[in-house]
Amino acid sequence: MEAYASLREIPVEFLTIFCLTCAERGSGVFNQLSESEQAEWFSQVLNSAWKAPLGGASEDELIDILEDFELRYGTLAMDDPDSKEFCLVQAATLAVNAIAVHLNPSAARAEMSGQTLETILGSFDFRLNGSKSVITRRDTQDSSIGRLQQLEQDSQKSTIESIRALTSQGISGLTPAFLEDLRNSCGPARDKIALATEDVADMSGWATS
Numbered sequence: 001m002e003a004y005a006s007l008r009e010i011p012v013e014f015l016t017i018f019c020l021t022c023a024e025r026g027s028g029v030f031n032q033l034s035e036s037e038q039a040e041w042f043s044q045v046l047n048s049a050w051k052a053p054l055g056g057a058s059e060d061e062l063i064d065i066l067e068d069f070e071l072r073y074g075t076l077a078m079d080d081p082d083s084k085e086f087c088l089v090q091a092a093t094l095a096v097n098a099i100a101v102h103l104n105p106s107a108a109r110a111e112m113s114g115q116t117l118e119t120i121l122g123s124f125d126f127r128l129n130g131s132k133s134v135i136t137r138r139d140t141q142d143s144s145i146g147r148l149q150q151l152e153q154d155s156q157k158s159t160i161e162s163i164r165a166l167t168s169q170g171i172s173g174l175t176p177a178f179l180e181d182l183r184n185s186c187g188p189a190r191d192k193i194a195l196a197t198e199d200v201a202d203m204s205g206w207a208t209s
Contacts, residue, residue, distance in 0.1 A: 019098035028194030
């Protein structure tokens with residue numbers, strides 16, 4: 001995909017931003033499927049992740065979050081992509097991966113954020129259309145892509161375009177205004193994803209928040 005190829009061309013400090021936008025949109029999944037305590041934890045993790053690029057979260061704090069995630073979810077079985085637990089943990093992974101990429105920038109790892117959210121949403125598309133889920137990989141060529149997965153691909157392209165627009169102005173560093181605008185721009189897609197998650201949960205008999 002064009003967005004994933006572009007991750008190898010943008011400045012490394014912007015890789016985290018790509019991951020953060022995936023996590024922000026994916027929060028629509030997590031918040032719908034989680035209990036209140038889980039949702040509070042996730043909100044704190046996501047907020048810390050957004051603070052990290054501008055130095056608002058210390059390295060020790062971020063490492064603690066990664067370790068806490070492993071304690072919470074590292075032992076859960078992840079062999080059923082059609083389960084509530086799979087979707088919940090994968091959505092949580094989006095925020096955690098943004099932190100991991102911030103600490104150790106990697107285009108390949110940033111790409112995982114996009115693939116992960118596409119996998120979740122592809123699963124939802126197939127469920128809503130009476131089919132089963134598939135795992136999204138970089139070389140997947142599927143002309144029958146669903147509405148939610150297309151929404152995510154379009155959102156990823158928009159993020160890359162925003163990054164390119166900023167860097168084309170000769171601005172090499174991140175600014176609070178840029179991050180705030182980018183996070184706010186994820187809201188409409190996040191809300192659509194949340195509504196779709198609720199529909200999938202109802203169809204599947206999953207308890208939701």
